[in-house]
Amino acid sequence: MQRIPTLLHKLHELAANREKNTEIEIDLMLDYTRVLYADLLEWRKTLAFKIPVMNEPTLAEMADVLTEEQKELSKSEKDIRNNIGINDKFLFTADLFNNDAKEYEATLDEINNSDNYQQVYNWLQNRFDQKENTTAELFYGVLSSFFSSR
Numbered sequence: 719m720q721r722i723p724t725l726l727h728k729l730h731e732l733a734a735n736r737e738k739n740t741e742i743e744i745d746l747m748l749d750y751t752r753v754l755y756a757d758l759l760e761w762r763k764t765l766a767f768k769i770p771v772m773n774e775p776t777l778a779e780m781a782d783v784l785t786e787e788q789k790e791l792s793k794s795e796k797d798i799r800n801n802i803g804i805n806d807k808f809l810f811t812a813d814l815f816n817n818d819a820k821e822y823e824a825t826l827d828e829i830n831n832s833d834n835y836q837q838v839y840n841w842l843q844n845r846f847d848q849k850e851n852t853t854a855e856l857f858y859g860v861l862s863s864f865f866s867s868r
Contacts, residue, residue: 722761725754798829801864806856813853814846835865 732739732747739747775783802810807822815822825845832838838861846854 722754722757725750725757729754796830798826798860798864801860806860809853810857813851814857829861829864835862838865 729747729750732743732750811817811819811822815825825842828841829838832841839858842854842858842861846857
């Protein structure tokens with residue numbers, strides 16, 4: 719490690735005289751960089767990484783975390799939004815809700831709170847234009863798969 723400042727100085731001198739350097743001096747520079755690299759690796763080995771001691775969680779703490787994760791998972795499994803892809807979301811919002819995102823979200827909340835497909839289907843019949851609306855048919859298909867998996 720004593721060599722590092724000396725090697726850096728020699729490299730700096732060689733770099734400062736770029737136009738005057740010969741092939742031998744460039745080879746010397748390569749040797750200096752190899753030695754410098756080796757010295758730095760040795761220096762790195764002497765440094766000790768201190769890892770802070772962490773207390774292991776108790777079984778009760780781990781159980782609490784798992785319970786919270788299970789609650790979150792069960793909530794998300796019961797959300798119709800998980801059955802609707804991003805493209806379908808934009809399609810439904812545009813075609814069925816006249817680009818009213820608030821109305822779309824309110825409808826999905828209502829669906830999540832409903833008990834069965836038939837109840838939601840009857841409620842939505844009054845909301846959607848039923849003249850061979852393929853977007854509405856697609857939406858009903860998503861609803862059907864959502865309620866069948868509940």
